[in-house]
Amino acid sequence: MKKYSREEARKIINELLVEIFNRILAIEGQNLKDKGIKLSMSEVHVLEAIELTEEPTMSNIAKRLGITIGSLTTAINTLYQKGYVLRERDPEDRRKVVVGLLPKAEDVLKEHDSFHEEMIDSIFEEMELEKDELLIESLDKLSSYFKK
Amino acid sequence: MKKYSREEARKIINELLVEIFNRILAIEGQNLKDKGIKLSMSEVHVLEAIELTEEPTMSNIAKRLGITIGSLTTAINTLYQKGYVLRERDPEDRRKVVVGLLPKAEDVLKEHDSFHEEMIDSIFEEMELEKDELLIESLDKLSSYFKK
DNA sequence: TCAAATAGTTTGAACTTCAAATTATATTTT
DNA sequence: AAAATATAATTTGAAGTTCAAACTATTTGA
Numbered sequence: 578m579k580k581y582s583r584e585e586a587r588k589i590i591n592e593l594l595v596e597i598f599n600r601i602l603a604i605e606g607q608n609l610k611d612k613g614i615k616l617s618m619s620e621v622h623v624l625e626a627i628e629l630t631e632e633p634t635m636s637n638i639a640k641r642l643g644i645t646i647g648s649l650t651t652a653i654n655t656l657y658q659k660g661y662v663l664r665e666r667d668p669e670d671r672r673k674v675v676v677g678l679l680p681k682a683e684d685v686l687k688e689h690d691s692f693h694e695e696m697i698d699s700i701f702e703e704m705e706l707e708k709d710e711l712l713i714e715s716l717d718k719l720s721s722y723f724k725k
Numbered sequence: 726m727k728k729y730s731r732e733e734a735r736k737i738i739n740e741l742l743v744e745i746f747n748r749i750l751a752i753e754g755q756n757l758k759d760k761g762i763k764l765s766m767s768e769v770h771v772l773e774a775i776e777l778t779e780e781p782t783m784s785n786i787a788k789r790l791g792i793t794i795g796s797l798t799t800a801i802n803t804l805y806q807k808g809y810v811l812r813e814r815d816p817e818d819r820r821k822v823v824v825g826l827l828p829k830a831e832d833v834l835k836e837h838d839s840f841h842e843e844m845i846d847s848i849f850e851e852m853e854l855e856k857d858e859l860l861i862e863s864l865d866k867l868s869s870y871f872k873k
Numbered sequence: 874t875c876a877a878a879t880a881g882t883t884t885g886a887a888c889t890t891c892a893a894a895t896t897a898t899a900t901t902t903t
Numbered sequence: 904a905a906a907a908t909a910t911a912a913t914t915t916g917a918a919g920t921t922c923a924a925a926c927t928a929t930t931t932g933a
Contacts, residue, residue, distance in 0.1 A: 581861045587838075587845050595770050597871045598746045599791055606756050619920065622743050635881060639931090648921050650882055672880040672929045678792055697735050700870055712867075713729045715860035717737050718852050722769075723745045767889065783912055796890050798913055803888090820898045820911040 614685055615659075621689055623652050624661065626684050634673045661685070664670050749844075756840050762833055763807075769837055771800050772830050772832065782821045809833070 581589075606618045606698075616624075626641045627721045639649040653676060658660045659683040667673035729737075754766045764772075774789045775781045787797040801824060804810045811828040815821035826834075 581858060581865075583842070583845070586861045587841055589861055589868055590845060591773075591841060592868050593864060594746065595773060596789075596791075597868050598742070600871050601742060603791060603805065625739075625743060627907060636879090641744075643744075644920085646881060647883080647923080648929070651920080654882095663850060668879085670930070674881065685835060693739060694731075694735055697731070697738055700867065703870065710729060711859050712863035713734045715739055715740060715863065717729075719860075720737055720740050720745050720850055722852050723748050765885070784910085791887085793891060794912060795892080799889080803911090818899070818911085822912065846908080 612688055613689065616685060621657060621685065624655060624678060624686055627676050627678055635675045638676060661724060760836055764833060768804060769833065771804060772826060772834055775810065775824050775826055776834060781824045786824060
């Protein structure tokens with residue numbers, strides 16, 4: 578197996594961060610366009626965060642996304658305008674606003690998910706990653722590391 | 726070893742894409758702030774691209790960054806104002822503009838590089854990634870895959 | 874009760890990016 | 904060589920994302 582120096586490791590991770598990550602986002606964005614979905618990737622990320630957040634209040638969603646609540650408010654405003662989400666005050670605590678996904682949003686997420694699924698399949702096939710289990714395990718660790 | 730389903734693999738990669746990379750970018754941005762460097766991450770990426778591009782003309786740099794030449798022009802305008810880069814017409818082909826890094830920019834890149842180095846070291850140490858060679862190999866393949 | 878804490882929204886500003894129009898230079902065609 | 908075309912970059916106007924700070928509404932705690 579090829580031996581990687583720390584220097585090369587740094588270079589590869591740097592590449593992933595500044596080039597590959599942006600490229601994947603661009604590909605995903607193009608896919609949305611092709612499918613006639615008029616949403617930016619940030620908007621899709623907001624929808625994903627709503628779906629994945631246990632109690633989807635403004636604060637909780639913003640925290641998950643790593644943006645301020647104010648930023649999220651403007652994002653939700655446009656998603657509401659476009660008919661992707663609904664928002665209502667929590668009757669238990671009327672300071673809170675609970676955000677929900679409308680069917681239109683579920684469709685987009687399903688579409689986006691299956692695109693992701695295909696992308697990952699094609700990565701594993703074309704990369705001839707025999708050790709893909711180990712890759713996923715490593716990525717999982719990487720992911721956990723940064724979540725702490 | 727834990728067995729990962731394709732579903733879990735997708736979830737982990739998705740997490741990396743939408744959460745972890747943004748978090749790393751935020752951490753790097755914070756580091757710049759802490760060091761008193763008044764540049765955004767996008768500006769640092771432009772500097773990196775200039776450094777890494779063989780013939781650093783506007784077109785070549787923009788291509789590497791995956792942005793339009795117009796966008797790069799505005800980015801270079803402010804970097805020039807701030808004293809990080811110089812720009813001059815190519816005497817061979819006066820349509821071209823060649824961009825160069827000033828010492829101030831080299832310093833920032835050095836700073837940023839060493840931060841990266843430390844981050845990677847700490848990842849490998851704290852994650853107890855015995856199989857880090859394989860992780861890097863896999864990331865390398867991943868990176869190559871998306872560069873095609 | 875009333876002060877402090879919490880949850881969201883609004884506003885104004887900065888930054889990033891793009892598309893389209895424009896300028897300048899180089900290359901190709903006639 | 905002149906005209907047309909292609910290439911390289913800049914400018915302009917608009918849209919999207921984000922933040923910080925000021926503000927409103929509601930709840931909690933002393």
